Amino acid sequence: MRLKNKVALLTGAAAAIKGELMGFGGATAHLFVREGAKVVLTDILDEMGERAAVTLREQGAEAIYLHLDVTSKTDWVHAIDATLDAFGRLDILFNNAGISYPVKVEDLTEEMWDSELAVHAKGAYLGTKTAIPAMRQGGGGTIINTSSVMGIVGSPTSPAYSAAKGAIRTFTKTTALQYAKENIRVNSIHPGYATTPLTQERFSSPEVNKMLLDRTPMGRLGTAEDIANGVLFLASDESSWMTGAELVIDGGMTAQ
Ligand SMILES: NC(=O)c1ccc[n+]([C@@H]2O[C@H](COP(=O)([O-])OP(=O)(O)OC[C@H]3O[C@@H](n4cnc5c(N)ncnc54)[C@H](O)[C@@H]3O)[C@@H](O)[C@H]2O)c1
16 A cells, blocks of 8 residues: 555556556556555547546546546646546656657658657646646645656667657656655656557567567566556655656666
């Protein structure tokens, strides 16, 4: 019960159905519930998100699903209001929604660039901005932003993704400094290559799979649960003296 009585909002968390491949948001929602939290799953995949919330409730969890396009300020205001209406407080925000366009710079369109920056960087900014007043009302909180190893080192495949994840990395540190005195902690996680609904198709191609394994010293791809365990630590009071930090979970990739 490491999150007893805490309320958490997770973005990009529709893939949370037991028995199906989960994303980081989905696997994290299950761990949060196991540890006593009430969870608000959000995404733009409404049918899947609603089904996920139903399956969580069937297991006895207090869970709801809300539509939240992280690039929309209106959606954010609605989601935070709805969270407070449903559960009365907000303690944990997991800014996790993501997209990816693996192309070379010359093939990267302005639309791809803008949407990568919008979902990742603007999404984390809007979420943080909207959640902070609700956290302050409850005496503090913890925000975990999903960056990537590609927010630390260059990506061989995805320029806009890497730029957006780098933005999240330093935005996290600045926000951490601004709210440290208010008991609002802000940290980033930096996953390496992991199989999720976002990556499953691309990562299962034999050449891509070989390239990823060659780059990963531990010789296996990550799972959503590998990442969720780190998010749980950052969400819990066990990390109570951590803010502005980077938690790398990558099978050794960035140690090279
Ligand atoms: N899988 C990896 O190897 C890996 C590695 C490093 C970082 N990440 C990051 O982890 C996060 C979660 O990805 P995942 O791999 O668990 O896959 P996932 O498919 O479970 O998560 C991505 C989710 O984001 C949602 N989403 C996309 N655009 C959105 C928007 N505008 N508003 C709200 N939701 C939106 C998608 O519908 C999807 O459910 C992403 O930020 C991703 O970039 C993934």
